[in-house]
Amino acid sequence: MRPVPDRDSAEWWAAVRRRELAVQECAGCGTWRFPARAYCPVCRAREWRWRVTDGRARVSSWIVAHQRFHPALAPPYTVVRVCLAQAPGCVLYGTWVGGGEPVAGEPVRAVFTEVDEGLTLIAWEPAG
Amino acid sequence: MNGLRDRTALAGVGYTGFSKDSGVSTLTLACEAILAALSDAGLTTDDVDGIATHRVGDSAAPSVVGPALGVHEPSWYLDQFGGGSVSHAVVGQAMLAVAAGVARTVVCYRAINARSEFRMGGTGRGAPPGPEVQYQAPYGYVAPPQQFAMYARAHMTKYGTKAEHFGQLAVTQRANAVRNPRALMRTPITMDDYLASRWIAEPFRLLDCCLETDGACALVVTTAERAADLRRPRVLVSAAAWGGGDSFLSGGRVDTTVSAAAELAPRLYRAAGIGPEEVDVAEIYDCFTYSVIVQLEDYGFCAKGEGGPFAASGAIGPGGRIPVNTHGGFLSEGYVHGINHIAEAVSQLRGDAGERQVAGAQVALSTAQPGYVLPATSALILRRG
């Protein structure tokens, strides 16, 4: 299922196309946030800048889909929920490409998967 | 909220039959359940001046149901967007409308063809709208069983919650449904049946997941004074609360082993003037087995992390410390998006729950989806009075 970027997220998806995992840094209080939107939920400042992260994260949880939840996706496949190492409050989901089963708390890194000319997606693999 | 305590009442409940294919429209289902609830209360459509529902674009609106029943000039409508998390907020809003005198007799309903028309499980349907979807759907993370399985896994890895804990919930609720003539699933199951059921989204098996049901359920909300003169034993709304929680967008609840109910519960109990130890029966939103485990903790029936062993200890079964989902819940009675939990709580407090009656039940808790999809939940404390 192709993502449909909105007016808040278009720049974030463009960064992913450049193989960058970026989050916003609030110019008011320094809090890093994801997903992209205009206002900081901590201090309400509207000024911010992009910060490219190191792509490191830790596994928070995971599932293995055994049912065909979407016509385009053949089960089984594993989806992980991760918290970024540099900003544990930033939570991302993605395909697991680790081979074996994830482990809670396991360090992982982002892998950029070029689906086609217009779309790059993020997957996660063990950081070793 | 204390100014609202026990000022309104649930005077009637009504159901359609539950099935996998109702063969009729959600409008027909809504009308049938509302007429049944009014009849139960000893009222007619002439008494109705408020109509409320929650829905996700999948059902007949109050503005359609009212005229269809010949209710041409209601003084209050509520067409609440949302899923299970707002189910109990609808009754809370009706409580406000009645307590404020804006309406005197409100019918709250939920009518769905969740199996034959709009499959709640998400299989084969498009992703719902919402800013978070673009960050999840491309990875095949699109449906509620996946979301709740993700949260269940986090609870398992943090607290050692086991498949057998989830399984005991499924087994207990099925045993309750065996004693409920309305229930869709009335064949007993064993732990072996649970463990042998097929994977849906690991760690969830088929028997962790609620049914997808066609059906409707309705409730009548009126003033406490008026309810005293109606047909049925009076069930007072001691407290209604809604809110709480955090969302993916607000920065994320990093630790998902705590639900929005943890923030809501103290407010709810304070409004009712009681604590969890005074609750006799609890109808707990069970879209999945895990949803019950986390709410047993967050509504204070056991310590954080103890929900699995507590559920498996027998404490939630008949004669246990806190009988839970006495009707069989969504897992085994049917899935009417929260309203059938409230209706069962009313039955228990009136003492008309038949073979599944909790002896002497005076106080009931009924809860909504604990804020894992939209960042809020809702709940009611009801009292026989």
Ligand SMILES: [Zn+2]
């Ligand atoms: Zn800030």
